[in-house]
Amino acid sequence: MSVTAPLGFRAAGVAAGIKGGEARDLALVVNDGPSRAAAGVFTRNRVKAAPVLWSQQVLRGGRVRAVVLNSGGANACTGAPGFQDTHATAEKVGQVLQDSAGEIAVCSTGLIGERLPMDKLLPAIDVAAGQLSRDGGLAAADAIRTTDKVAKIAFRRADGYTIGGMAKGAGMLAPSLATMLCVLTTDADLDSAALDRALRAATAVTFDRLDTDGCISTNDTVLLLASGASGTTPDEAEFTALLTEVCADLTRQLLNDAEGASKTIAIEVVGAASDFDAVTVGRAIARNNLLKCAIHGEDPNWGRVLAAVGSTEAVFEPDKINVAINGVWVCRGGAVGDDRGKVDLSPREVTITVDLSAGPASATVWTTDLTAEYVHENSAYST
Amino acid sequence: MSVTAPLGFRAAGVAAGIKGGEARDLALVVNDGPSRAAAGVFTRNRVKAAPVLWSQQVLRGGRVRAVVLNSGGANACTGAPGFQDTHATAEKVGQVLQDSAGEIAVCSTGLIGERLPMDKLLPAIDVAAGQLSRDGGLAAADAIRTTDKVAKIAFRRADGYTIGGMAKGAGMLAPSLATMLCVLTTDADLDSAALDRALRAATAVTFDRLDTDGCISTNDTVLLLASGASGTTPDEAEFTALLTEVCADLTRQLLNDAEGASKTIAIEVVGAASDFDAVTVGRAIARNNLLKCAIHGEDPNWGRVLAAVGSTEAVFEPDKINVAINGVWVCRGGAVGDDRGKVDLSPREVTITVDLSAGPASATVWTTDLTAEYVHENSAYST
Numbered sequence: 059m060s061v062t063a064p065l066g067f068r069a070a071g072v073a074a075g076i077k078g079g080e081a082r083d084l085a086l087v088v089n090d091g092p093s094r095a096a097a098g099v100f101t102r103n104r105v106k107a108a109p110v111l112w113s114q115q116v117l118r119g120g121r122v123r124a125v126v127l128n129s130g131g132a133n134a135c136t137g138a139p140g141f142q143d144t145h146a147t148a149e150k151v152g153q154v155l156q157d158s159a160g161e162i163a164v165c166s167t168g169l170i171g172e173r174l175p176m177d178k179l180l181p182a183i184d185v186a187a188g189q190l191s192r193d194g195g196l197a198a199a200d201a202i203r204t205t206d207k208v209a210k211i212a213f214r215r216a217d218g219y220t221i222g223g224m225a226k227g228a229g230m231l232a233p234s235l236a237t238m239l240c241v242l243t244t245d246a247d248l249d250s251a252a253l254d255r256a257l258r259a260a261t262a263v264t265f266d267r268l269d270t271d272g273c274i275s276t277n278d279t280v281l282l283l284a285s286g287a288s289g290t291t292p293d294e295a296e297f298t299a300l301l302t303e304v305c306a307d308l309t310r311q312l313l314n315d316a317e318g319a320s321k322t323i324a325i326e327v328v329g330a331a332s333d334f335d336a337v338t339v340g341r342a343i344a345r346n347n348l349l350k351c352a353i354h355g356e357d358p359n360w361g362r363v364l365a366a367v368g369s370t371e372a373v374f375e376p377d378k379i380n381v382a383i384n385g386v387w388v389c390r391g392g393a394v395g396d397d398r399g400k401v402d403l404s405p406r407e408v409t410i411t412v413d414l415s416a417g418p419a420s421a422t423v424w425t426t427d428l429t430a431e432y433v434h435e436n437s438a439y440s441t
Numbered sequence: 442m443s444v445t446a447p448l449g450f451r452a453a454g455v456a457a458g459i460k461g462g463e464a465r466d467l468a469l470v471v472n473d474g475p476s477r478a479a480a481g482v483f484t485r486n487r488v489k490a491a492p493v494l495w496s497q498q499v500l501r502g503g504r505v506r507a508v509v510l511n512s513g514g515a516n517a518c519t520g521a522p523g524f525q526d527t528h529a530t531a532e533k534v535g536q537v538l539q540d541s542a543g544e545i546a547v548c549s550t551g552l553i554g555e556r557l558p559m560d561k562l563l564p565a566i567d568v569a570a571g572q573l574s575r576d577g578g579l580a581a582a583d584a585i586r587t588t589d590k591v592a593k594i595a596f597r598r599a600d601g602y603t604i605g606g607m608a609k610g611a612g613m614l615a616p617s618l619a620t621m622l623c624v625l626t627t628d629a630d631l632d633s634a635a636l637d638r639a640l641r642a643a644t645a646v647t648f649d650r651l652d653t654d655g656c657i658s659t660n661d662t663v664l665l666l667a668s669g670a671s672g673t674t675p676d677e678a679e680f681t682a683l684l685t686e687v688c689a690d691l692t693r694q695l696l697n698d699a700e701g702a703s704k705t706i707a708i709e710v711v712g713a714a715s716d717f718d719a720v721t722v723g724r725a726i727a728r729n730n731l732l733k734c735a736i737h738g739e740d741p742n743w744g745r746v747l748a749a750v751g752s753t754e755a756v757f758e759p760d761k762i763n764v765a766i767n768g769v770w771v772c773r774g775g776a777v778g779d780d781r782g783k784v785d786l787s788p789r790e791v792t793i794t795v796d797l798s799a800g801p802a803s804a805t806v807w808t809t810d811l812t813a814e815y816v817h818e819n820s821a822y823s824t
Binding site: 102103104105106132134135136137139140169170171172173271272273274275276345346347348351352354355357359360361362364365366367368369370374376377379389391392393394428429430432433434435436437438 | 485486487488489515517518519520522523552553554555556654655656657658659728729730731734735737738740742743744745747748749750751752753757759760762772774775776777811812813815816817818819820821
């Protein structure tokens, strides 16, 4: 189902040979309308890949006819020639769809610093266009995988409309393990401003709170396309809630497939003075390599949690922090709490709860452990 | 030689049984004067260990008679009882030296969140006091090791005075892999204000620019003690330069002994708009797990360097960044440069040069690669 779950969308995923094998590496998602309202959020990295620079321009118009995505190359740090490659890709899609290149978004993922093989990519667009169908969502989701072990798709139906989506990457919108790409679709009839508000609200509490290794990609992109084909204009709050559910579902799939991870860790920060503080503290903990190693070793090393909290500027008193690991309050009042021997870290799912005792705000940040497999996978990636 | 290289200092290192074996784990460094001027810099972590809180108070007076250091326990996150343990430790040293506890600095390193075994620690101070000697510098340096494979000592002689030092830890003053402790001694005759200026200047360009894993310890401490026993009052700039040499020597030793590292990486940032920008960019690169994995795999993955640069707020234009890895300019103008196949990453020493083309400032930050051994060592530490 994926991006073709809502009415008005067709998709395809084909093997262009960009990856150099038989694996699918080019996806096309087409919005057949009647609306083509769209919104997007992009990486905050100041070194942005060519497709990000291009798609940001496209989204400024608030309309997207189609998205073309490739794995096998990020087209980042490729200079003006790389941007021309992205432009040529959009022109080609515009040509096969008999539409304007200015409403074609482009996403790429893979190694930084290499030009894309345009001699393989452009002909594959013709092939993909020929295979576009209402059943193509899964093939498209498959084509955007890099180190992803599984394709990530999700959809939710509400009264009168549907939201679908596909994603790739073991990372997130801002910081990112590898490039994270996501295309969300809906047959609801909403204008681009409403879509933008809903998308920013949904991603802020889902993809934005996934932090597997603190590395910010040059290519992260999340697009939301609305066909309006259902004829339903939902209540914006209800739509945002449903969109958040789809994003949360995809976020969980990204987390579960993070490179080399053996544990998924939810860091719940409560008692914070503000949402900002809660996220800041959660992110500092999520990025602490020593803690991530400890969780890998099934060691409830709460001292590393406190050391991470202490590295932030959040509002707290060191002697008022409480920490629970999988429900056992191992640290109370900044010092030794209940018996750490009672903590069971054998399950894959780990929850670390940090009570800052400084206010009413809370947030959950998701991360993974740090493993030898992560090191191996990222040492050998480009060789 | 170590801390006892300058005149006026005695030291000892003994096995108190804190670590639970025969290994030395308690060190004592005594300044016999005639001066006892001193300065100190401490972790910026807001969760500070009891000995840090204590020693900060001591250093406010600008005088230190002795430093007592233990490995085997950090005495961090131990609440009021932990602070009382530190206080009792200082009192005990004051008693055996027939001096004021208020001029006894205390340093601890080891696991966070556990009380120190005072029944072992206090009697060992008597033993250490009995073994104090002008030859005790190496034993003291040995006693403060935790995961350090080797003891770290250094000294430099100038015309009329000497600076010595010992350090432990595979980390740094601000961010830290594990606790970093350092005691520097000199027989130069300088007041505490001059010592403070020299120490801040020296550590800012040495320990402060070592960033092995971005984790900030609760216990980091660097102390500088002056006995004045040489009768020489050196020029402050000359003294600062010599002190910086000693700190740089110890920094290099810490780097070479960093947990699990197989590569030492110097990140030279040039062409920065300010020193702050240069250090910010260097630190962002030093903390990028993906790049650290790539270097481990001997993969000259300059795209990850650019992605790290792009995550900062430093002044730069993405298309004006040049990157060399071990002398090969693999990225020019933010895009592909010379053949990455020419980069030889087989030596242990790796240099990454980043030219921001934004100004005249430069800085070097040192880090290590990320390895499966690092993960193993830090997964198994407390178990």
